[in-house]
Amino acid sequence: xxxxxxxxxxxxxxxxxxxxxxxxxxxxxxxxxxxxxxxxxxxxxxxxxxxxxxxxxxxxxxxxxxxxxxxxxxxxxxxxxxxxxxxxxxxxxxxxxxxxxxxxxxxxxxxxxxxxxxxxxxxxxxxxxxxxxxxxxxxxxxxxxxxxxxxxxxxxxxxxxxxxxxxxxxxxxxxxxxxxxxxxxxxxxxxxxxxxxxxxxxxxxxxxxxxxxxxxxxxxxxxxxxxxxxxxxxxxxxxxxxxxxxxxxxxxxxxxxxxxxxxxxxxxxxxxxxxxxxxxxxxxxxxxx
Numbered sequence: 630x631x632x633x634x635x636x637x638x639x640x641x642x643x644x645x646x647x648x649x650x651x652x653x654x655x656x657x658x659x660x661x662x663x664x665x666x667x668x669x670x671x672x673x674x675x676x677x678x679x680x681x682x683x684x685x686x687x688x689x690x691x692x693x694x695x696x697x698x699x700x701x702x703x704x705x706x707x708x709x710x711x712x713x714x715x716x717x718x719x720x721x722x723x724x725x726x727x728x729x730x731x732x733x734x735x736x737x738x739x740x741x742x743x744x745x746x747x748x749x750x751x752x753x754x755x756x757x758x759x760x761x762x763x764x765x766x767x768x769x770x771x772x773x774x775x776x777x778x779x780x781x782x783x784x785x786x787x788x789x790x791x792x793x794x795x796x797x798x799x800x801x802x803x804x805x806x807x808x809x810x811x812x813x814x815x816x817x818x819x820x821x822x823x824x825x826x827x828x829x830x831x832x833x834x835x836x837x838x839x840x841x842x843x844x845x846x847x848x849x850x851x852x853x854x855x856x857x858x859x860x861x862x863x864x865x866x867x868x869x870x871x872x873x874x875x876x877x878x879x880x881x882x883x884x885x886x887x888x889x890x891x892x893x894x895x896x897x898x899x900x901x902x903x904x905x906x907x908x909x910x911x912x913x914x915x916x917x918x
Contacts, residue, residue, distance in 0.1 A: 651802030651810045654765040656774070663687070663767050666777055670706070670742070672714055679706050679740050680772045687767045704768055706740050708907060709839035709869035713743045716900045716912040717837075717867060721750060726865070729754045731834040733814055734858060736804070737841040737849070741769045743867075744837060745776045754796045754809065756833075762801035770799060774890055805850040806859045827906060832860030839869040843879040848887055856893065866915040867899070871908045881911050 664686065667678045684704050728750035735744035738757040748755050758772075759765050772797040800810050813833050826870035836855060840846060855866055878912045885896050900912040 646757055648760075648803030648806065649762065649801070649847065651800065651806045652762060652772070654762050654799040654801055654811060656770050656799075658766050659770050659774075662765060665767070665771050670711065670712065672718070675714075675718065675746075677714070677742055677745060677807065678772065678775045679742070680768050680775065682767050689763070689831070704739070704764060706742075707840040708902075708910060710740060710742050712838065712902050712910055712912055713839045713867060713869035715867070717743060720899065720914075722904045726799055726835070729837065732756075732832070732860065733835045733837065734758065734811070734813070734833040735909050736836065736838040736854070737766060738769055740772050742772075743839060746775060747835065747837070748773070748777050748797065752795065752835075754813070754833075756796075756798050756800060756813070758800045758802070758807055758811075760803060765799045765801055773797065802851070803894050804854045805821065806846065811858060813860075814858050832864055833858050834860050834864055836864070836866040838866070840871075842868070842870050842881070842884040843874040843877055845878045845883055847881070852884075852887060852891070855915075862917050866894075866918055867912065868915065869910065872912050873908060875908070880908075881883055881913060885913065888915065 635850060644655050663682060666681045670677045670679050687704060717726065721728070728747045730751065730753045731747075732754040733747040733752045734742060734756045735741060735747075736758050738744055738759050741757050744755050744757050755766065757769050759769060768824060798812070800807060802810065813831060815831060836859060838851075841851060859866065868881070870879075870881050870884070870886075872882060888896055890895050894915045895918055897914045897916070898911060901910075902910040
């Protein structure tokens with residue numbers, strides 16, 4: 630079952646530990662000894678693979694959806710990730726979006742299915758981000774390798790795949806700090822400013838994220854990262870999430886209210902899913918005003 634069991638209780642007000650340091654995770658760091666199994670995810674005419682690993686084996690934690698500040702749920706496949714891939718497929722088919730030659734960033738990637746879809750659709754750059762390096766090392770990277778054709782797979786130690794021209798890289802860290810590592814974000818340590826840059830190849834054309842807004846406390850840092858990372862003036866964000874996450878107060882309504890008050894991005898509803906398996910879920914598209 631999908632579900633969000635960790636959201637059934639009130640958010641823990643205990644101070645969180647400091648976030649782990651931001652770092653790039655290389656495909657060569659994948660452990661071949663980990664018990665990694667694959668299962669199909671059927672999306673109509675498209676079938677992707679999702680890996681399954683043990684939270685206890687990877688992180689030394691009991692099987693849990695989330696441990697705030699330690700593990701942010703990246704080893705589980707959430708409904709929003711599948712909703713997002715379906716919405717992206719439909720928008721591609723209807724000519725509303727094209728990934729060809731685009732720079733793509735998936736935030737809170739976990740299994741990375743939306744980013745993998747972008748790879749299939751001809752994106753030139755696909756960068757995956759997750760809070761936990763272990764999620765990237767033991768789940769995301771093996772999942773990318775299992776899904777994409779060999780010519781599109783990330784090289785073992787080099788970020789750019791010369792055969793396809795696609796750049797596939799993986800970055801771990803907190804949303805408040807990860808901008809310092811992201812290659813498409815211009816970061817100036819001297820004045821502590823960062824922005825997508827001024828050149829035609831600066832910033833990400835498409836930012837993808839699913840089930841990232843469950844915690845209200847993370848909304849500001851996530852939205853701040855989006856504004857630092859998005860390409861202007863034509864960059865877009867696809868967001869898949871529930872209308873409301875009971876117990877922690879997050880959801881599309883709270884997040885979009887913040888976006889509206891900021892007045893720098895427009896929001897358009899792409900899809901609504903009410904299949905009875907959870908709260909009503911939505912996919913939204915944000916664009917720079």
